[in-house]
Amino acid sequence: MTGLKISFHYRLLIFWLGSVVAALSLVGMVYIYLQNTYLEDISLKRIENSFSILSAEIEERKKLLLTKTKSFAENDDHKNIIGMIDTYQDIENYLPQVFDLEKKRLAKNLASHAMDIGFDHLSIHDSKTILASFFIKGRDANVQKGFLSFLGGMPVFILIDNEKKIALSKEDILDIREQTNISHRHNSFSIDFHAIRRGIKMETLTPVVKVFPNGSSNTVGEVHATFLLDERLVKEISIKTKTEAALLLPNGTSFGGLKTDLLAPDDLIKAPPLSPRVDDGQNFHRVSSDGFEFGVTRIALSDGQQAYFIFGSNKAELAQGFTSLEWAILAVFVFTILVVAPAGAYYLNRTFTSPIKRLMSGVEGLRKGGHEHLAGFDGSDELSTLAQSINSMSDSIHEREMKLRESEERFRALADNTPNKLHIKDAKGRYILINRKSEELFGITNEEVKGRTASDIFPNEISEVFDAHDHIVLEKGEAVEAEEEFHLADGVHTFLTVKFPIRDSDGNIIAVGASGFDITKRKRAEAQLIQSNKLATLGEVTTGIAHELNQPLNIIHMVAESLLDEVEDGDVPSNILTEKLKRIENQVDRASAIIKHMRTFGRAEPGELEEVDLNEVVRGTVGLVSQQLRLSDIDLIVDLPETCRKVLGQQLQLEQVVLNLLTNARDAIMTNKDTGQEVKKISVGIVDDPESEDVILTVTDTGGGIAENVIDHIFEPFFTTKEVGHGTGLGLSISYGIITEMGGHIGANNENGGANFTIVMPTTNETSRQDDA
Amino acid sequence: MKPFLIRPLAALFAVIVLTAQAIAAEPEFIIGFPEDNMSNVWRKEQMNEIREELAKHPNVKFLMADAGGDVAKNIADIETMVAKGAQLLFLGPRNPDAIGMVVSRLRKQGIHIVLLTRKLNSEDYDTYISPDDFKIGYEAALFLAKHLGGSGQILMLEGVQSTTTAIQRKDGFLSGLLNYPNINIISKVADYSRAEAIRAIEEVLLDGQAFDAIYAHNDDMAIGARMALRENGIDPGSIPTVSIDFLPETKVAIAKGEQLASFTYPTCGKEGVAAAIKILNGKTVPRFIAVPFKLITKENVGEVEPIF
CATH class of the missing domain: 3.30.450.20 (PAS domain)
Incomplete structure (x- = not known):
């Protein structure tokens, strides 16, 4: 930051020194240029410019003369009036009530036409060159319009503004005569120059031609228009070009105020004709004298004589003007360099450097997490606008910070609770x-x-x-x-x-x-539930088991009894004895198998997953319930495939599930036995499609099916449709948990007036053979 | 043949040839009417009447022109018609001096001049056909004076001052009032124009000059006067007005009671054509042919139709 400050001031200093040097050299150069060539150049330029303007003015006037007099001469009204005057005017017996009236009309038209265009004079004459009406700009630019009347054969000028026939001064009359004079005839439609008392008149004559129905035409008059090249014109130009001017007539009269004594006769002879600006060289004859530059051109008059235009520039006067200008320029430079520049530097420093420093420390504070506003930037300049933007940025950062903090607080509360x-x-x-x-x-x-x-x-x-x-x-x-x-x-x-x-x-x-x-507690509860459910199921099936055991016991009893009878009766042949004892042994084996199965079923430990043959699961379970179902008059149809691929699970738990399903099926059939269902049937089947990766076990009953409104809830814990005291509501949920844990799934739907439960178990691809039906 | 016989024979032959020509075809005539200003409805009607009347003479070619009130144009029109071969001109000159100077030249060339209603200061014409303007002015004066009971202020609206009609209508009126010393006249020139009449009335009212009646040299000016009066909140019926021409608008105004009376002023077209044909055929006509006029008031306004 300190580096920048030094560099900034350093640059300002360098810049200032540089401008001092540059300005001083510039002043020096300008001074030298002014002293040597500038004054001469500017004088010649001004003179050349004057002649160009004069030449252009004259050309412009020539054009106006040729075009604008024509339009006046071709007007039908004007033709009629001058035609009537030409034909009927009799100077000796002049009819003022006829001709004065018409000439008055004509004069009015002349005046408005001439003033529109700027002619110095416009007049109309009849074919005998007798003046009819006229308009002239007088000496003091006063406008005079009037006509020539006749009184007892004598000509009288009448101005239509005053109508007083003798009000004209001698000077006025001379002017009118001189300007309207067309005694020196020349070709129509050409421009002629004549020296008159007031300068040079440039004029044109345009015939007024009347055409008759038989095709013949007759010139009945002439329109005469004039521009004056006089003192006023050269003075106007000299003011415009900052020169002095003179118009020199052949008789030696000079207008315009420029002293022409310094010009030698030779200078007049060398003067070229007036022409516009030329690219190479000057359009005038140059005469240099001490402190003065002259330019001379000439214009040829119609009588063969020459008139001269002279423009001059006073170099000494120019130089005087420039000297004071030089000092003024120098003073301005000195003032600028010594006073304005350091003040400017100070101002720059005050206006930019310190506010920028304050801005920087403010932004630094913002970076460090503060949200203090930058103070003292209330203006509408760029720095204040920047500071205000930073302030509003700081506000929004702060606001966002607060929101973030709140959000974090919310998250923390949520997480901690x-x-x-x-x-x-x-x-x-x-x-x-x-x-x-x-x-x-x-x-x-x-x-x-x-x-x-x-x-x-x-x-x-x-x-x-x-x-x-x-x-x-x-x-x-x-x-x-x-x-x-x-x-x-x-x-x-x-x-x-x-x-x-x-x-x-x-x-x-x-x-x-x-x-x-x-879920530790839940886990424990689940394990307990499975156990208690097993016990409950065991209780349920005790009756069945009793029956199952009763049968072999009865057989044993009967065999033993008959054997005893035979022993009492005498000798028992050994083959019969052997046969009977075999039967007893068989029945004992059968009973012990039942008991063994029961014992394993009641064990609580879940143990590791093993390969299980679902055929065996079904067979083992059916063994537990078949007697019971028979007593309930329910047909049990078991449909097992010849071989079945092994699945990964726990045999006992699977048996528990199947037993649960069979018990539910039985209960459903028994509950709904009065609903008119003829067939009481439970089907257990396994489908092992080698194409599929799964083995499917189904248990179907004819117990009326599961109500549609509960079918989605039957695997939920403690959900039961059984009467109070008949079920815990845990059977299906536990079955669900067991199957799911083994990687399979269990589902239910209604089919042919009963429920159909499907268990799908993934295979291990180990195959078992069904050896016995 | 003997020389003394040659002349009478030649003369006889000439007479025979000319007569034969006259029998074979009526001579062709060219008549022109360079009208001064046809924006004046009366003058327009005058032109129409002459054209219709001349249509009855198929051997007459008729040339028309309208100078729009411009004397120089009127003169140029006259010269153009003469250059086209016109043998007779009808004229109603606006400026009798200017036209007079032209006409005196034409007469020297043998061209016939028939003046309609406006006269010249010279005697260079064949015949002058007109109602008697002096007499109209005179009768108008007596009629108004009687209406005003012999005293009051009358505003006179004059026509184009240089015309003989305006001069005669003024002179006749002033003569008629000679016996009524208690009647005063205010006079304003309104150039026979409606617009000028409006301006004249405005001026008089602005000056605060009072008037009890209006005498207008034509109906157009009377109509303009009525418009100006109405514009200034004055009922035209309250200012008895007498004028000349009897235009259709004037007929309505008289019937409504807004104007007191008007004089019929025939355009003299019919009479002019009759005279012209006579002159061209070499017959003599009187120097002045007076055409009768009629005073129209509320009493007879229903019986007379305006001439156009």
Whole structure:
């Protein structure tokens, strides 16, 4: 910052010094130029310019003379009037009541026409060159319009503004006579120059021609128009071009005020004709004398004589003007360099450097997190506008900060008050945040874990669990749901944890979040429920088992009884004895098989998954219930494939599920036996399609089906349709949990007036053979 | 043949040839009417009447022109017609001096002049046909004087001052009032024009001059006067007005009581054509042919139709 300040001031100083040098050299150069060539150049330029203007003026007037008099001469009214005068005017017996009236009209028209164009004189004459009406600009630019009347054969000028016939001065009369005079005849439609008392008149004559019906024509008069090249004209030009001027007539009369004594007769002879500006060389004859430059041109008059235009420029006077100009320029430069420039630098410093410094410190404060407004920028200049923008930017940053803080507070409250344990780790596995639940569970604080990895903090067995699945989330960008077990001080805790990616605004994964719900209690309850359900089911089937056991026992009893009878009766042949004892043995085997099965079924431990043959599952279960179903008069149809691929699961749990389904089917049929359903039938079947990866087990009944409004809820815990005391409402939900845990699924629908449950189990591709039906 | 016989024979032969020609075809005549100003409805009607009358003479070629009130143009029109071969001109000169000077030349060339209603200061014409303007002015004076009961102020609106009609209508009127010393005249020139009449009335009213009656040298000026009066909140019926021409508009005004009376003033077209044909055929006509006029008041306004 200090560097910039020095540099800025330094540059200002350099700039100022540079301008001082440049300005002084410029003043010097201008001075030298003025002294040497400028005065002469400017004088000659002014003279040349004067002749150009004069030449252009004369050309312009020539054009006007030729075109504008023609339009006046061709007007029908004018033709009629001058025609009448030409034909009927008799000077000796002049009829003023006829001709004066018409000449008056003509004079009015002449005046308005001439004034529109700027003619110095416009008059109309009859074919005998007798003047009829006229318009002239007088000596003092006063306008005179009138006509020539006759009184007793004598000509009288009458001005129509005063109508007093003798009001004209001698001078006026001379002017009128001189200007309207067309005694020196010349060709029509040409421009002639004549010297008169007031200067040179340039004039043209245009005939007025009357055409008769028989085609003949007659010149009845002439329109005569004049421009004066006089003192007024040269003076006007000399004022315009800042020169002095003179018009010199052949008789030696000179107008315009410029003294022509210095001109030698030779200078007049050398003068070229007046012409416009020429590219190479001058359009005038140059005469240089001490302190004075002259230019001379001539104009040829119609009588062969010459008139001269002279423009002059006084160099000494010019130089005088320039000297004071020089001093003025120098003074301005000195003032600028010595006073204005440093003041400017000071002003620049005050206006820009210090406000910029204040702006910079203000912005620095903003960067550091403050939101103080920049004060003292109330103006409407650019810096104030910038400062006001920064202030409003600071406001919005502050506002956003507040909103962010609020949002963070909301998040923190939410995170700390959820029953879940939460944490967020960055992509490298370092903790960003853990919530209060996590703090309590693991006995650490958020501050302790921040920036550290799980392995930094926890023993291996815990950190492994924490880090499990993180890589899947990071690689696939998908949320992963898993159960986690932590061996904590108060025992094993199971969490259902969702790990999910957190992305930045570009969609890149920058962190992994995890939210875990402690399902330890639920897990325990579930295990207990399965156990109790098993017991309940066992109770349910006890009756069946009793029957099952009763049968072999009866047989044993009967065989034993008959054997006893035969023993009492005498000798028992050994073959019969053997046969009878065999039968007893068989029946004992049968009973012990039942008991063995029952014992395994009641075991609670879930154990590892193993390869299971569903055929066996069905057979084992059917063995438990077949007697019971027979007693209930229900047909049980078992349809098993010859071979069945093995599935991964637990035999006993699967048997429990099938038993549950069969019991439900029976209950449904028994409950609905009065509904008119003729057939009481339960079908159990397995479909093992080698094309499919799954084996499908179905249990179908004719028990009236499941009501449509409850079919979606039947796998929910404690949902039952049975009468109070007949079911726990856990059967199907537990079945659902068991099947799902084994990787299969279970579903229900209604079919042919009954319910149809389908269990789909993935195969292991191990095949079993059905050896017995 | 003997020389003394040659002359009478030749004369006889000539007479025979000329007579034969006259019998074979009527001579062709060219008549021109360079009208002074046809924007005046009366003069326009005069032109129409002459044209219609001349249409009855197929051997007459008729030339027309309108100078729009411009004397120089009128003279140019006359010269053009003469150059086209006109043998007789009808004229109603605006400026008797100017036209008179032209006419005296034409007469020397043998061209016949028939003056209609406006006269010249010279005697260079064949015949002058007109109602008697002096007499009209005179009768108008007596009629108004009687109406005013012998005393009052009369505003006279004069026609184009240089015309003989205006001069005669004024002279006749003033003569008629000689016996009424209690009647005063205010005079304004309005050039026979409606617009000029409006301006004249405005001027008089602005000057604060009072008047009890109006005598206008033509109906057009009387109509203009009425317009100006109405514009200034004066009921035209309250100012008895007498004028000349009896235009259709005047007929309505008399019937409504807005104008007191008007004199018929025939355009003299019919009489002019009759005289012209006679002159061209070498017959003599009187120097002055007076055409009768009529005073129209509310009593007889229904019986007379305006001439156009």
